Amino acid sequence: MLDTHALVITPGAAAVLGNPGTIAVNDGAQVAGVPLTPEATLRMWGMLAPTADTINAIKLQSQDQVDPINGVTVNLGAASVLLQWYDYTTLKYKTGARNITAGTNTGVVVGTSFLIDEYAGRGKTTRVPYTAGNEIMFGAQTFGGAVTTNQWSTLAITPTTAIPNGTYCILGCYVTAITNVGMIRFNHADFQGLKPGFPVMNAELTAAVTYQVAMRDSLVTTAMGEQFLYLSDLLGTPQCPVFRVSNAGTGLSVEFIGVQADTPVVNVVLMKIGD
Numbered sequence: 024m025l026d027t028h029a030l031v032i033t034p035g036a037a038a039v040l041g042n043p044g045t046i047a048v049n050d051g052a053q054v055a056g057v058p059l060t061p062e063a064t065l066r067m068w069g070m071l072a073p074t075a076d077t078i079n080a081i082k083l084q085s086q087d088q089v090d091p092i093n094g095v096t097v098n099l100g101a102a103s104v105l106l107q108w109y110d111y112t113t114l115k116y117k118t119g120a121r122n123i124t125a126g127t128n129t130g131v132v133v134g135t136s137f138l139i140d141e142y143a144g145r146g147k148t149t150r151v152p153y154t155a156g157n158e159i160m161f162g163a164q165t166f167g168g169a170v171t172t173n174q175w176s177t178l179a180i181t182p183t184t185a186i187p188n189g190t191y192c193i194l195g196c197y198v199t200a201i202t203n204v205g206m207i208r209f210n211h212a213d214f215q216g217l218k219p220g221f222p223v224m225n226a227e228l229t230a231a232v233t234y235q236v237a238m239r240d241s242l243v244t245t246a247m248g249e250q251f252l253y254l255s256d257l258l259g260t261p262q263c264p265v266f267r268v269s270n271a272g273t274g275l276s277v278e279f280i281g282v283q284a285d286t287p288v289v290n291v292v293l294m295k296i297g298d
Contacts, residue, residue: 024146024264025066025139025254026059027208027220028052029280031173032070032136035126038080038098043122044136047280048174051218056120056138059216063116063140066258068123069109069222069238071204072134073172073282076127077103083110086119101128106236106282107204107243109137109222111257116140134282135173137206139220141260146214149192150261151294153252158194159186159293164277165200169284177210180275180291188270190297192263195250196277197226197290203236204243205281207289211274213266218278221250248292265296
């Protein structure tokens, strides 16, 4: 199962790299850039920048890399319009922190960097066909107010009409009412302390508004509502988190972190896979 964590990062000016950042409020990490346990394998890393900035340069540096000095450094340049950038990897954790640093073009405004690890044998996941039935969508769930930038905010998933008891998996979600981009992760007792998630872009805006500032990748552009299915195919391991719904409710909550003071609206896509 995946586990998503965020850091508050202050970039440098233009291509100058800033500092690695600190643990975001409500994140749950114990040490900045260090996974919950050594069994982690880093699968994604990246950054979100506010509308006032654009990403010029970004770097991942870790003692676990083949070249721990240069790390992985990407220079997008002064003409970059991207407010979201990320990369996939397979980097088994051994020691030290995984540090993300960045430089932005327009200003030096605080943003969010993120690390998504994978843990084998912790929490249950599955992979279902894209064309399978039994989907459950109960409509929009809206956060209680504007989120505080660069910290995790939580919304309990409480359908107006209760969904049937049973075993479910999360396929993905649609996120609207955000300025441009953000990060989503899910929480349930059945996830055994992990919080699987992924980056998102606004699902309702036109290409001219959001597509040009989001990552050029199917995860955020065309896999909306099926992000965990897409990640299952891309990473080669089942990634749809499995959880139980009972008479007490779904027990599921969704957490959002972004770089603008938005009030996110989330449509969660579930599939019933058992009684």
